[in-house]
Amino acid sequence: MSKERSCFMENTKKRSFSAIQPSGTITLGNYLGAIRNWVTLQNEFECIFAIADLHTITVRQDPSVFRKNSIQLLSMLLATGIDPEKSLLFCQSHVHQHAELAWVLNCFTQMGELSRMTQFKDKSAKHANNVNAGLFTYPALMAADILLYKPDVVPVGEDQKQHLELTRDIASRFNNAYSETFVVPEPYIVKAGSKIMSLQNPNAKMSKSDENVNGFIAMTDTEDVIIRKFKKAITDSDSVIEYREGKDGINNLLSIYSVVTGKTIEESVKEFDGKGYGDFKLAVGEAVASHLKPIQQRYEYFIKNKDYVTEIYSKSAEIAGKIAESTLRKVYKKIGFLQK
Numbered sequence: 234m235s236k237e238r239s240c241f242m243e244n245t246k247k248r249s250f251s252a253i254q255p256s257g258t259i260t261l262g263n264y265l266g267a268i269r270n271w272v273t274l275q276n277e278f279e280c281i282f283a284i285a286d287l288h289t290i291t292v293r294q295d296p297s298v299f300r301k302n303s304i305q306l307l308s309m310l311l312a313t314g315i316d317p318e319k320s321l322l323f324c325q326s327h328v329h330q331h332a333e334l335a336w337v338l339n340c341f342t343q344m345g346e347l348s349r350m351t352q353f354k355d356k357s358a359k360h361a362n363n364v365n366a367g368l369f370t371y372p373a374l375m376a377a378d379i380l381l382y383k384p385d386v387v388p389v390g391e392d393q394k395q396h397l398e399l400t401r402d403i404a405s406r407f408n409n410a411y412s413e414t415f416v417v418p419e420p421y422i423v424k425a426g427s428k429i430m431s432l433q434n435p436n437a438k439m440s441k442s443d444e445n446v447n448g449f450i451a452m453t454d455t456e457d458v459i460i461r462k463f464k465k466a467i468t469d470s471d472s473v474i475e476y477r478e479g480k481d482g483i484n485n486l487l488s489i490y491s492v493v494t495g496k497t498i499e500e501s502v503k504e505f506d507g508k509g510y511g512d513f514k515l516a517v518g519e520a521v522a523s524h525l526k527p528i529q530q531r532y533e534y535f536i537k538n539k540d541y542v543t544e545i546y547s548k549s550a551e552i553a554g555k556i557a558e559s560t561l562r563k564v565y566k567k568i569g570f571l572q573k
């Protein structure tokens with residue numbers, strides 16, 4: 234184990250845990266809204282990242298597509314700058330303690346709590362023919378993911394806040410019933426402006442499941458495609474480039490531009506003073522394409538070097554498994570299971 238890796242056992246820095254599902258195309262929205270923040274988090278925290286593949290099967294998956302999505306997500310995370318020398322990056326299904334602790338936590342989670350989860354309500358409406366028990370108990374698995382590693386913080390977006398709140402409740406409930414076992418983690422809210430909206434409907438979040446492919450930018454879209462999609466972006470009927478309420482389309486483009494160029498919104502507005510929407514949209518498209526280019530090149534490298542990626546996630550899972558096992562042992566002991 235390298236020196237960097239061993240810090241996972243010594244706990245010198247504060248720790249962060251997060252996970253993302255390998256459920257398909259990775260969009261600019263996923264990157265600007267979440268993944269990019271994970272990369273910078275590595276400077277401050279000891280970071281543990283997982284791909285939440287156990288969560289993904291709450292919706293039926295085609296095995297070969299699922300495998301492809303997982304390796305692509307791992308490759309993309311590495312390409313964006315998740316550094317395996319600093320952080321752990323593994324598959325949830327490779328660390329069996331996640332499923333085991335999830336069972337225990339299921340017994341500390343109330344039906345009423347799970348029924349109040351808005352994601353469950355949304356997803357069960359969307360997949361009405363497959364409202365399975367896993368979809369319902371999904372938050373208990375997510376709590377297990379987190380609590381196994383005793384992280385200080387969990388970076389989450391708006392949509393996962395309710396699940397994290399429940400995780401905190403479950404952790405406190407267990408701690409109160411037995412004794413201090415889990416760390417009750419704090420949400421780490423990423424700074425505003427990182428919620429990227431659809432290019433075709435600036436009131437909806439950018440999503441890979443958008444029926445209109447022009448609504449989202451895939452991380453692997455070519456420069457031409459990116460520029461074409463930005464050119465088609467929905468704006469409004471006036472012609473002033475400014476950031477204000479009621480200009481959702483322009484606001485979204487300004488946010489994207491400012492994040493990928495590192496300029497503030499004010500600087501960006503100034504830069505386009507007097508320019509038309511056409512020029513502006515082209516500039517945003519070009520800026521995004523050039524920001525993504527080096528990421529895409531590294532992505533190609535990882536996709537072609539699958540063995541290397543496999544080595545990274547396998548080693549990480551081994552280390553993660555040790556941390557997870559130590560937590561699980563304590564939990565089992567406190568519950569009163571006989572010692573092996």
Ligand code: TRP
Pocket residue numbers: 250251252253254285288374375378379387388389393
């Ligand atoms: N449920 C999260 C999502 O769909 C993914 C996830 C699983 C997660 N386990 C987690 C996020 C633990 C944060 C912490 O986005």
